[in-house]
Amino acid sequence: MANLETIYLGLKLKNPIVAAxxxxxGSVEDIQKLEKAGAGAVVLKSLFEEEIQMEMEQMKQQMTGKPYVYPETMDYMDEPVEEDQVRKYLRLIKEAKSAVNIPIIASINCVSSQKWTYLASEIEKAGADAIELNMFILPTDFSRSSVDNEKIYHDVVNQVSSEIDIPVAAKVSYYFSDLGPALRRLSETRISGLTLFNRFFAPDIDIDDMKVTNGHVLSSPSDIHLSLRWVAIMANRVECDIAATTGVHSGRDVIKQLLAGADVVQVASVLYRNGATYIAEMLQEVESWMDKHKYATVEDFRGRLAQEKSTNPAAWERAQFMRHFSHFVRHK
Ligand SMILES: Cc1cc2nc3c(=O)[nH]c(=O)nc-3n(C[C@H](O)[C@H](O)[C@H](O)COP(=O)(O)O)c2cc1C
Incomplete structure (x- = not known):
């Protein structure tokens, strides 16, 4: 019987499928369903920097005339009206921790190292096993260089990891001007994991209404190739764990990412489409494949096709179609 146990961010997971x-x-009930279906861990929905900042503004207004302090103020802000987002989030962590046995990874969306890092220690106190920083800087500010942008990532991870003892992972995009070296530099900070790559809101155009609309919210199986390539390239070249995300839609996809060198995979779209119970099917597919190939543990095959170990490393760098697809059948 295949053993799928995996260590990720120093946490022991019963298998490498993580609910992204x-x-x-977003709720204790959903997290319980995910545990029941077999998820190795869950990453909570992100608390967004904007939400945190909005609350900060409210708190500041309420405290006009008083010196402004961060963490302790939480205890004094016990307003009777509506429970604020931060408090709700901390409660979700606490309740999830007592309702399930799998690791709970909190998530903060952040693009600046300012003001809100106190929240990291509140999250730690609430019992989260780790924090994933969901970071995204679209390089559209023409006054800022790639070095300036990269510095923001480093400032955020350094500041957060200096506040807490639980592991920190950085979930990033591929919008870096020197992606490979930038990911490696990020891995050399105090982070314990890199999540490659986040999927974002993608604008589209409605040509009849002449307006900008939403692109596809959910990924499709063909979206796996970008992260697959970069997981394979970065495996064994970073100083931290790698979680692969985007386009993992089946047990076969999980196996691919593990062969490329991922420590875990994170799935979202496939759960939206098929429900939490689909994790059990994916696990079944991985187990059958491992049994068929006589792999007793995930470590027996993890990274076998990573670029560094591959007998054909150039395949991961091939970019142009050229001769390779010259035989491709054209529509007549
Ligand atoms: C509806 C939806 C909401 C999401 N919300 C978040 C979020 O709050 N924070 C985050 O880091 N990623 C968020 N993601 C991204 C997912 O965690 C995941 O990384 C991404 O969808 C790629 O995986 P997939 O191809 O399995 O969907 C969201 C994705 C979807 C589809």
Whole structure:
């Protein structure tokens, strides 16, 4: 019987399938369903920097005339009206921790190292096993260089990891001007994991209404290739764990990412489409494949096709179609 146990961010997971941050991990009931279906861990939906900042503004207004202090103020802000987002989030962590046995990874969306890092220690106190920082800087500010942008990532991870003892992972995009070296530099900070790569809101155009609309919210199986390539390239070249996300839609996809060198995979779209119970099917597929190939543990095959170990490393760097697809059948 295949053993799928995995160590990720120093945490012991019963298998490498992690429910990614999304509304699917936004309530204790959903998290219980995910545990029941077999998820190795869950990443809670993100608390957004904007939400935190809005609250900060409210708190500041309420405290006009008083010196402004961060963490302790939480205890004094016990307003009777509506429970604030931060408090709700901390409660979700606490309740999830007592309701399930799998690791709970909190998630903060952040693009600046300012003001809110106190929240990291509140999250730690609430019992989260780790924090994933969901970071995204679209390089559209023409006055800022790639070095300036990269510095923001480093400032955020350094500041957060200096506040807490639980492991920190950085979930990033591929919008870096020197992706490979930038990911390696990030891995050399105090982070314990890199999540490659987040999927974002993608604008589209409605040509009849002449307006900008939403692109596809959910990924499709063909979206796996970007992260697959970069997981394979970065495996064994970073100083931390790697979680692969985007386009993992089946047990076969899980196996691919593990062969490429991922420590875990994170799934969201497939859970939206098929429900939490689909994790059990994916696990079954991985187990059958491992049995068929006589792999007793995930470590027996993890990274076998990573670029560094591959007998054909150039395949991961091939970019142009050229001769390779010259035989491709054209529509007549
Ligand atoms: C509806 C939806 C909501 C999401 N919300 C978050 C979020 O709050 N924080 C985050 O880091 N990622 C969020 N994601 C991204 C997912 O965690 C995941 O990384 C991404 O969807 C790629 O995985 P997939 O192809 O399995 O969907 C969201 C994705 C979807 C589809």
């Amino acid at each position: 941050s999304s509304e699917m991990t």
